[in-house]
Amino acid sequence: MSKVLVISGHPELATSNTNTVILKQLEQGVDNIEVRYLDKLYGSDYKIDVAAEQAALQSADVVVLQFPFYWYSMPALLKKWLDDVFSYNFAYGSKGDKLKGKHLVLSFTVGGPEESYTDTGYNHFTIEQLMKPLHQTAMLAQMHYVEPIYSHGMVYIPHVYNELDEVQGRALVHADRLMTQLQQLTKQDA
Numbered sequence: 001m002s003k004v005l006v007i008s009g010h011p012e013l014a015t016s017n018t019n020t021v022i023l024k025q026l027e028q029g030v031d032n033i034e035v036r037y038l039d040k041l042y043g044s045d046y047k048i049d050v051a052a053e054q055a056a057l058q059s060a061d062v063v064v065l066q067f068p069f070y071w072y073s074m075p076a077l078l079k080k081w082l083d084d085v086f087s088y089n090f091a092y093g094s095k096g097d098k099l100k101g102k103h104l105v106l107s108f109t110v111g112g113p114e115e116s117y118t119d120t121g122y123n124h125f126t127i128e129q130l131m132k133p134l135h136q137t138a139m140l141a142q143m144h145y146v147e148p149i150y151s152h153g154m155v156y157i158p159h160v161y162n163e164l165d166e167v168q169g170r171a172l173v174h175a176d177r178l179m180t181q182l183q184q185l186t187k188q189d190a
Contacts, residue, residue: 002186005060006035006086009067009078013039017164018109018171019068019156021104025175026066034060038077046077048084052123054098057085063101063143064178065134067177069110072123072130074188098187100142103185106134107148108173146185149178177183 008028010019027035036056042048057063067074074082089095116122119132129146138145151174156167 001032002060002061003059004030004033004064004182004186005056006033006064006066007078007081008037008039009075009081010015010044011077012037012055012145013037014124016068017156017167018151019066021111021168021171022107022175022178023066024057024170026179026182027062027132029179032186038081042081043077046080050084050087052160053085053088054087057102060093060102060148062105062182063099064089064107066107067109068154069127070110070127073133075110078123082106082113086137102143103146104134104138104141104143105149105178105181105185105189106131107174108150109154109174110150112152114152117152147179149174149181 001071006023008019010016013020013023023035028032030125031068034056036053065074068079073079078122086092086099110117112123117125117127118128122141127148127150135145151170153162154167154170154174156162156164
């Protein structure tokens with residue numbers, strides 16, 4: 001049976017109104033899953049246990065990076081994890097084939113509306129364009145880059161932006177989409 005590894009990259013997950021919902025749904029709905037909560041493991045000092053993280057990656061068939069979209073990328077804690085763990089001769093280099101053939105799924109929540117992520121929108125670039133560095137990271141590590149799962153309008157600011165039940169409802173839909181994708185990937189690997 002294929003194993004799914006989820007790396008939760010939210011730096012303060014307890015404050016999230018959406019990533020918590022998504023992760024809870026995954027843990028309840030996906031067989032053979034491990035979720036590594038970077039905020040609990042490394043949030044206080046950012047000292048990543050590289051050996052433990054690399055062992056977790058090696059035991060997985062599908063790797064999901066779950067995070068909120070911060071400044072057109074991932075939060076600093078997840079970026080530090082990626083920088084440390086995807087090291088030379090592990091993820092790339094002459095002996096860096098430890099992730100070869102694994103699926104990489106990006107699953108993230110975007111605060112802004114979809115229309116702001118177009119060539120003529122407020123942010124001037126599409127989400128797909130902004131994800132090119134992570135797509136290239138997967139290619140360098142010889143991983144299968146899977147179409148990302150992301151959802152817009154996922155921030156709740158009381159009396160200013162969205163309603164809590166709306167964003168949590170979108171998070172449930174997001175989780176369902178992600179679980180469907182994971183089921184397809186794990187069936188391919190079976």
